[in-house]
Amino acid sequence: MRTRKGWLAAVAALAMAVAGVLTPAGPAAAESNGGTRVMPLGDSITEGTQVPGGYRIGLWQRLAAGGYRVDMVGSQFNGPGNLGDHDHEGHPGWRIDQIDANITGWLNTYQPRTVLLHIGTNDILQNYNVSTAPNRLSTLIDRITATAPNADVFVAQIIPLANAGQESAVRTFNNALPGIVQAKVNAGKRVHLVDQHSALTTADLIDGVHPTATGYDKMAAVWYRALQSVSGSIGTPGDGGGTTYQNVQLVGGGSGRCLDVPNGSTTNGAQVQLYDCWGGTPQRWTYTAGKQLQVLGNKCLDANGRGTANGTAVIVWDCNGQPNQQWNLNANGTISGVQSGRCLDAAGYGTANGTKINLWDCHGGSNQQWSTRS
Structure with missing residues (x-):
């Protein structure tokens, strides 16, 4: 079997909280809710200088209200409590x-x-080779699309600046972007132009550079509309409540390996295992509204013999909708059987290829933690 190692942080359900204490900027705490991974990328306007969290606050709130499950990702972390995911x-x-x-x-x-x-x-602002800035941006976009060819890249025409000379340079820079983006599109790249410049005026700037809270929220609305216009970029409405997942890998928190059907077997009774994530169909699971975890077309994750005891083997079987084939995706990252109340467990805290998956009393340990991966 061909392999490709991978790792994601364990699932942690993120509810929208009431407004709270500001969190400091710094390395990310790797919040994850198993949703569609979105990277807010840029400078202080992404970080949210003057209004910690910036446009990410309004964007998160719109996404949550729209029923989207989105996992903001990045090495940095800041924002208030009403920003449900602080990574950027x-x-x-x-x-x-x-x-x-x-x-x-x-x-x-x-x-x-x-x-x-x-x-x-x-x-x-730094007057850094301004005339060649569009060329540098084009190179950056190429690097992003080469490294992450399946990602949708939304490229913003940057917001205004209050200084008249600098604003003239902004407009010249922005005017070059439609041609750059169109060239990427013509080359088959998943790149999209977003006009953030016309969404704000200088009245929306708190210091001539960074938006006010209202200005950041205007940016959030523009990002949200752009994301909604591109199918798949933020998943599907309804996934925000964890109702369904489509064709995802399930990654063990303790091992970094994936829930796998050995050799892609479609034989009833094949016990599932951990195996290096390689993205093939034996590792592609769909979680349905009926709480089934389907794989290989018509096979479902199943508690062997309708068992409920510790150590019951977790297998694949023809989908029949019975309670031993129904699973809850829990807020703490565990997956528990509806019938048994027990959790998917990598036997003996195993992390090696071939470690079998059983039912066991839920304790939230690393061998019972799972996250999704597209």
Whole structure:
């Protein structure tokens, strides 16, 4: 069997909280809810200078209200309590070239399905080779699409600046973007232009550079409409409550390996196992509204013999809709049987290829933690 190693953080359901204490900017705590991974990428306007969390607050709230399950990803972390996911890749003061120098590592680490790119403001503020900034942006987009070819990349025409000379440079920069994006589209790349510039005026800037809370929310509305216009970029409405997953891998938190049907067997009774994530059909699961975990077309995850005891083998069987084939995806990252109340468990805390999956009393340990991966 061909293999490809992979790793995701364990599932942690993220509910929208009431407004709370601001969290400091810094390395991400890797919040994850198993949803569609979206990377907010850019400078202080992504980080949310002046209004910690920035546009990500309003975007998160719109996504949650729309029933989308989205996992914001990145190495940075900040924002208030009413921002349900604080991860991002916004770096205050950074230019296009600095993002470009780091982007490959970030993409390989966080594997976003969607990238929201707002960058170029600091090239203008720092008067850094402004005339060639569009070329640098084009190179950055190429690096993103080469590293993450299946990701949708939303490229923003950057927001206004209050200084008249700098605003003239912003407009020149922005005017180059439609041609750059169209060239990528013509080359078959999944790149989309987003006009953030016309969404704001200088009245929406708190310091001539960064938006007010209202300005950031206007940005959020533009991002949200753009995301909704591209199928799959933020999943499907209804997934936000965990109702369904389509064709995903289930990754063990303790092992980093995937829930796998040995050798892709369609024989009733084949016991599932851990195996290196390689993305083939024996590792592609669909969680249905009927709480079944389907694989290989018409096979379902099943508690052997309708068993409910500790150690009951977890197998695949023809889908029949019975309670021993129904599973709850729990807020703490575990998956428990509706009939038994016991959890999918990697036997003996095993992490090696071939470790069998059984039912066991739910304790929330790493061998019972699972996350989704597209």
